[in-house]
């Protein structure tokens with residue numbers, strides 16, 4: 001029987017960097033030049049046949065760039081297991097904001113062992129490279145390592161460049177964290193409710209009622225939202 005994993009992934013970054021476009025390209029294979037700012041948060045779901053025994057339900061949370069200074073973000077971040085942190089290659093200010101977004105992420109959600117949730121850095125709109133800031137950017141290879149990103153990609157939602165590759169990289173990283181956790185629990189016998197590791201252990205989001213509930217064993221969630229301080 002196939003196992004199901006529900007993964008909540010955040011897509012964060014400044015206003016207009018292309019978060020919605022990246023999600024639409026990935027989930028629906030479409031792109032629009034038309035810009036309509038996201039209000040609050042939007043969701044998209046993609047189901048992946050990850051391997052012969054696992055189906056991944058990837059829940060992409062499209063968080064409005066304008067929410068950066070809002071009070072709602074802690075709720076959005078809760079129970080996330082990974083993030084795409086996006087900037088626009090043609091706007092330096094959006095790159096300068098990357099560390100604020102990464103800091104925000106790390107301060108609001110962490111793995112149960114206290115480590116940061118996996119995050120991949122996306123330099124979006126690479127089709128506009130000729131108007132871009134490439135010479136002004138630090139080497140993203142070094143930058144992404146230094147600030148704890150799993151990896152980085154130059155992407156274009158418009159041309160469909162590296163969108164699949166970047167998201168697959170993030171999911172791989174999340175799944176390997178999951179495997180490590182499952183292994184640790186199996187060897188320590190910590191998870192009493194799921195002796196054979198076959199139930200869904202991540203939070204579920206009901207798309208019909210828009211309510212969150214826990215799937216499987218609530219005692220062994222792999223992510224732990226930090227305490228609310230708001």
Ligand SMILES: Nc1nc2c(ncn2[C@@H]2O[C@H](COP(=O)(O)OP(=O)(O)OP(=O)(O)O)[C@@H](O)[C@H]2O)c(=O)[nH]1
Pocket residue numbers: 013014015016017018019020021022032033034035036037038039063064065066124125126127128155156157158159
């Ligand atoms: N050339 C080019 N334009 C892009 C790309 N991705 C997004 N855009 C354009 O950039 C604008 C903003 O894109 P959105 O996807 O709405 O940006 P967002 O980050 O979701 O914006 P907020 O919801 O306001 O935070 C739109 O006009 C898109 O068509 C890309 O890869 N290349």
